[in-house]
Amino acid sequence: MADPIFSTLQQALVPAAGPATLAHGILVFMLTPAELQPAVRRLRDEFGFDLFLDVTAVDWLGQSPRFELVYHFYSTTHKQRVRLKARVDEGDPTVDSLVPLYGSAAFMERECHDMYGIVFRGNSDLRPILLYEGFVGHPLRKDYPKQREQPLVPYRS
Amino acid sequence: MSAMYARTVPIVPAAHGKDAAFEYLTTRKDELIGWARKFSIFPYPFVTACCAMEFMAVSASPYDTDRFGAALPRFSPRQADLLMVVGTVTHKQAPILLKVYEQMCEPKWVMAFGVCATSGGFYQNYAALPGIDRIIPVDIYIPGCPPRPEMVIDGIMQLQEKIAGSRHPIITDRF
Numbered sequence A: 001m002a003d004p005i006f007s008t009l010q011q012a013l014v015p016a017a018g019p020a021t022l023a024h025g026i027l028v029f030m031l032t033p034a035e036l037q038p039a040v041r042r043l044r045d046e047f048g049f050d051l052f053l054d055v056t057a058v059d060w061l062g063q064s065p066r067f068e069l070v071y072h073f074y075s076t077t078h079k080q081r082v083r084l085k086a087r088v089d090e091g092d093p094t095v096d097s098l099v100p101l102y103g104s105a106a107f108m109e110r111e112c113h114d115m116y117g118i119v120f121r122g123n124s125d126l127r128p129i130l131l132y133e134g135f136v137g138h139p140l141r142k143d144y145p146k147q148r149e150q151p152l153v154p155y156r157s
Numbered sequence B: 001m002s003a004m005y006a007r008t009v010p011i012v013p014a015a016h017g018k019d020a021a022f023e024y025l026t027t028r029k030d031e032l033i034g035w036a037r038k039f040s041i042f043p044y045p046f047v048t049a050c051c052a053m054e055f056m057a058v059s060a061s062p063y064d065t066d067r068f069g070a071a072l073p074r075f076s077p078r079q080a081d082l083l084m085v086v087g088t089v090t091h092k093q094a095p096i097l098l099k100v101y102e103q104m105c106e107p108k109w110v111m112a113f114g115v116c117a118t119s120g121g122f123y124q125n126y127a128a129l130p131g132i133d134r135i136i137p138v139d140i141y142i143p144g145c146p147p148r149p150e151m152v153i154d155g156i157m158q159l160q161e162k163i164a165g166s167r168h169p170i171i172t173d174r175f
Helices: A004-017 A033-047 A105-116 B029-038 B051-059 B094-103 B115-119 B149-164
Strands: A021-023 A026-031 A051-059 A067-075 A080-088 A094-096 A119-121 B043-047 B082-086 B109-113 B140-142
Touching (some): B109 B115
Parallel strands (some): B043 B082
């Protein structure tokens, strides 16, 4: 079932990463934030995962650590995807940026910073990309009030 | 060939006598100007979302808004007098919409095309403006997600009635 690359990956990354699971044909690794960047570097350099697809987060409100970062990578040589996850806490939602490894990470990390307030250490440009200057809070966090409005133009009375 | 194009009805100079019909027309100034203005609506399409497909459908020949004098879109707000807001407007876009509205010359009218422009529609979140009438005055609301072309035509006709029935103060005591 699993591709040969998966067993190689599992053997190579398990000592650092803990046991991997297979979900819908994608190998999933649960890492610590500190392990993330070295693991991604090995994925890219040794295993040919040359395409950074996405970074997003899941807000598990009430749990600790609260935020789960989800990264997806694709290998254009192996035609396989891999998913990395890492949990960061609410008090210090910081993780190393992947901009040194993938240039495309810059914009995706900005979006993740917009929506969840994750701080990507090493990304020099975390200005709002989908939101606007002056927006307070992070709207995809579960505790952001659904009906809160932050209009840029004052409403007519 | 020449016979084919020959005039069969001779052109007779108009007889400016008392028996000639329609030499004079009495009307009210507002009615005359309203009648003229309601058939010369130049829309500015402020098109942001999926309602654009319906806007294209209603503008194209099967429905043909040109029948109402409202077909020629002007892409400069200076030359337009109907602001058609077609689709969802976000808080981030709101300053742009306001600027476009303020750049239009009087007289000007605003149409909220579709439910998102009308009230925000099903968007009730951090991003969407809940109705463009929060920031600019709206003359005609067209509900629907998206509205049928018939509804848009009905909206244009109601706007025409509104224009025809309103005051048009182009001549004042100060001229």
